[in-house]
Amino acid sequence: MGPNASPPRRRGGAGVLIILLASAVVGAGIRAFTSDADSQSSSINPHTFTPFTLVSREPVSSTSSIFTFAHRGNPDAIGALRDAWKRGVWSIQIKQPQLQIARAYTPLPPLADPSDAELGAIRLLIRKENKGEVSGYLHRLPLEALVELRGPSLEYELPNDVKEILFLAGGTGIAPALQITHALQDKARIHVMWATRRREDCRGGSSDTRQAPKVGMLAGWKGLLGQEQADLSNAQEGNHEQNAIVRQLQSAKERSKRIPGCELSVDYFVDEEGSLITPQSVLQHTQSSKSPDSSTTQGRKLILVSGPEGFVNYWAGPKRWEGGREAQGPLGGVLSRLRLEGWEVWKL
Numbered sequence: 001m002g003p004n005a006s007p008p009r010r011r012g013g014a015g016v017l018i019i020l021l022a023s024a025v026v027g028a029g030i031r032a033f034t035s036d037a038d039s040q041s042s043s044i045n046p047h048t049f050t051p052f053t054l055v056s057r058e059p060v061s062s063t064s065s066i067f068t069f070a071h072r073g074n075p076d077a078i079g080a081l082r083d084a085w086k087r088g089v090w091s092i093q094i095k096q097p098q099l100q101i102a103r104a105y106t107p108l109p110p111l112a113d114p115s116d117a118e119l120g121a122i123r124l125l126i127r128k129e130n131k132g133e134v135s136g137y138l139h140r141l142p143l144e145a146l147v148e149l150r151g152p153s154l155e156y157e158l159p160n161d162v163k164e165i166l167f168l169a170g171g172t173g174i175a176p177a178l179q180i181t182h183a184l185q186d187k188a189r190i191h192v193m194w195a196t197r198r199r200e201d202c203r204g205g206s207s208d209t210r211q212a213p214k215v216g217m218l219a220g221w222k223g224l225l226g227q228e229q230a231d232l233s234n235a236q237e238g239n240h241e242q243n244a245i246v247r248q249l250q251s252a253k254e255r256s257k258r259i260p261g262c263e264l265s266v267d268y269f270v271d272e273e274g275s276l277i278t279p280q281s282v283l284q285h286t287q288s289s290k291s292p293d294s295s296t297t298q299g300r301k302l303i304l305v306s307g308p309e310g311f312v313n314y315w316a317g318p319k320r321w322e323g324g325r326e327a328q329g330p331l332g333g334v335l336s337r338l339r340l341e342g343w344e345v346w347k348l
């Protein structure tokens with residue numbers, strides 16, 4: 001199975017939290033689980049669920065949207081997240097009240113120029129899974145609906161001596177990549193390889209180091225492959241207005257240019273266009289990234305892999321349950337067969 005033909009669920013096993021009804025039955029007898037028993041707090045915290053309002057839902061593609069949640073009563077309800085933004089990759093959980101289940105989602109960093117609705121709010125890129133319980137519930141919610149959130153939950157703490165990152169992202173795995181670029185914006189050089197199923201997921205994105213198909217080649221395909229391929233070709237790199245995720249990547253890139261040695265670059269790979277991240281593209285990057293001052297600069301080089309379970313397994317092998325916790329497990333997959341001297345791999 002290729003890296004992009006992988007199952008839709010990202011780290012699904014770990015994302016499923018069964019919330020026992022019993023936990024809602026406290027002292028005063030049986031109370032409605034969805035209303036107050038678990039939602040006493042007016043600030044987000046890792047232990048209890050706090051109600052937030054869905055203030056906007058911006059479609060990014062036909063299958064995913066950016067959801068913005070704010071707390072109506074307490075403008076500093078997400079103050080507890082400030083520290084998390086500096087530490088690495090983290091998530092929050094959202095509860096589906098009817099089924100008493102929760103799933104993890106990865107907040108997108110604040111925008112450089114937020115709108116009023118986005119100030120002090122939590123933004124999430126959520127893909128609607130086919131028959132997915134929580135993602136389906138969220139995509140059906142009307143604006144102004146109350147949703148219960150809990151967190152943060154730290155998934156990966158960045159070492160403080162990291163100098164260089166290669167981030168392999170599949171689908172919504174771009175959200176942790178954005179968190180990393182935010183946490184390390186003036187500390188490390190970052191290259192993101194983002195694989196998506198469709199061009200619409202990364203509409204308007206154009207690669208920094210990968211060569212886009214030449215116009216002449218595309219014209220040839222039109223003749224050979226008909227209208228459908230012609231439409232795809234027209235939607236190729238950079239030809240369309242950027243979607244919100246590409247815009248956020250672009251603005252992180254612009255910001256990074258001001259800090260020498262900490263540049264962010266992004267390459268886009270699109271399943272339906274037949275472009276895949278290949279072992280060669282990874283090797284090309286790891287081998288060419290030796291900066292002129294690498295002999296004098298101490299610092300770690302990391303490959304982070306994030307995306308649907310099949311994507312992570314393909315590149316780095318499966319994670320493993322150890323002592324009731326999800327652990328890294330041995331390095332497997334394609335990366336285990338490449339000569340990655342000096343690079344450490346971490347599965348997200």
Ligand SMILES: Cc1cc2nc3c(=O)[nH]c(=O)nc-3n(C[C@H](O)[C@H](O)[C@H](O)COP(=O)(O)OP(=O)(O)OC[C@H]3O[C@@H](n4cnc5c(N)ncnc54)[C@H](O)[C@@H]3O)c2cc1C
Nearest residue numbers: 011015103104105106125126127130131132133134135172
């Ligand atoms: C740390 C972490 C961070 C995450 N961050 C994000 C994020 O930022 N954005 C995001 O979109 N997702 C993220 N996820 C994934 C998210 O938590 C959910 O797993 C995802 O939204 C699917 O949940 P669901 O309840 O909608 O789907 P589920 O109901 O869990 O179903 C998932 C898939 O399995 C299929 N399925 C379910 N039951 C069966 C069955 N019995 N037989 C066969 N197939 C079945 C469904 O059709 C569906 O395609 C993250 C996961 C983790 C662990």
